[in-house]
Amino acid sequence: MRTKLNMMRNCTLLAGLVLSPSSARSQAIPVELMTGLRYGTINLVVSKGLTGTSRWGFFHQSTLTADFSGDEQDDLAMQQLLFFEPLNGFHLTGGAFYGRAGFNPTAGMQYINAGRALFILVSPRVNIESDPSFSIFSILRYKPDIARNTKLYLGMQLLNTFDTSDHIKSYQWLRVGLDLKGTQFGAAVNFDEFGPHPDLEVSAGLFVRREIP
Numbered sequence: 001m002r003t004k005l006n007m008m009r010n011c012t013l014l015a016g017l018v019l020s021p022s023s024a025r026s027q028a029i030p031v032e033l034m035t036g037l038r039y040g041t042i043n044l045v046v047s048k049g050l051t052g053t054s055r056w057g058f059f060h061q062s063t064l065t066a067d068f069s070g071d072e073q074d075d076l077a078m079q080q081l082l083f084f085e086p087l088n089g090f091h092l093t094g095g096a097f098y099g100r101a102g103f104n105p106t107a108g109m110q111y112i113n114a115g116r117a118l119f120i121l122v123s124p125r126v127n128i129e130s131d132p133s134f135s136i137f138s139i140l141r142y143k144p145d146i147a148r149n150t151k152l153y154l155g156m157q158l159l160n161t162f163d164t165s166d167h168i169k170s171y172q173w174l175r176v177g178l179d180l181k182g183t184q185f186g187a188a189v190n191f192d193e194f195g196p197h198p199d200l201e202v203s204a205g206l207f208v209r210r211e212i213p
Helices: 002-018
Strands: 028-034 039-049 056-067 076-085 090-099 102-114 118-127 133-142 145-148 152-162 167-180 182-193 202-210
Touching: 028 182, 056 090, 076 102, 145 167, 152 182, 167 202
Parallel strands: none
Antiparallel strands: 028 039, 028 202, 039 056, 056 076, 076 090, 090 102, 102 118, 118 133, 133 152, 145 152, 152 167, 167 182, 182 202
């Protein structure tokens, strides 16, 4: 577990260094901590252009899972992608994915719509290996104003991973809470499914999310 925490710290530092070159736009790095009945997660997702006008940029996503059951199900998943934006909001991506099987080259595409209150990301990709696997990663966040300096925060993060024959892993992570001056917090429910004939696993708890300058 200590090794994975060190890896997550290094991933966060790497994302901050790689995604924040001096020529790039200044952008905060959003980090979410969730603690539930079964496990806790640290989640980091960053998408950043090289400059304010460049069609090239980086996408980084890391999720560290710490299992509280003692079954040694701790996990670290990470993707580091370079993207090109041929059309506004549409990205072609390529880079590397790290998971239980190690590093694999990966390629895909993304659709991003980042509005003042609504954020949408849909990111299908394929891991390039002898037996390729496929995934669809999605984020939906909605933050409408409800009072001065206060917003409602609704979030959903989805993943579906499969190969040519079977389902590998899926999850649906839901968040409901408040946004107070840029810090989000509230209730969290994670639904997870593993393997070709998955049973639903649920971990409910609390989350806090902050965009770190």
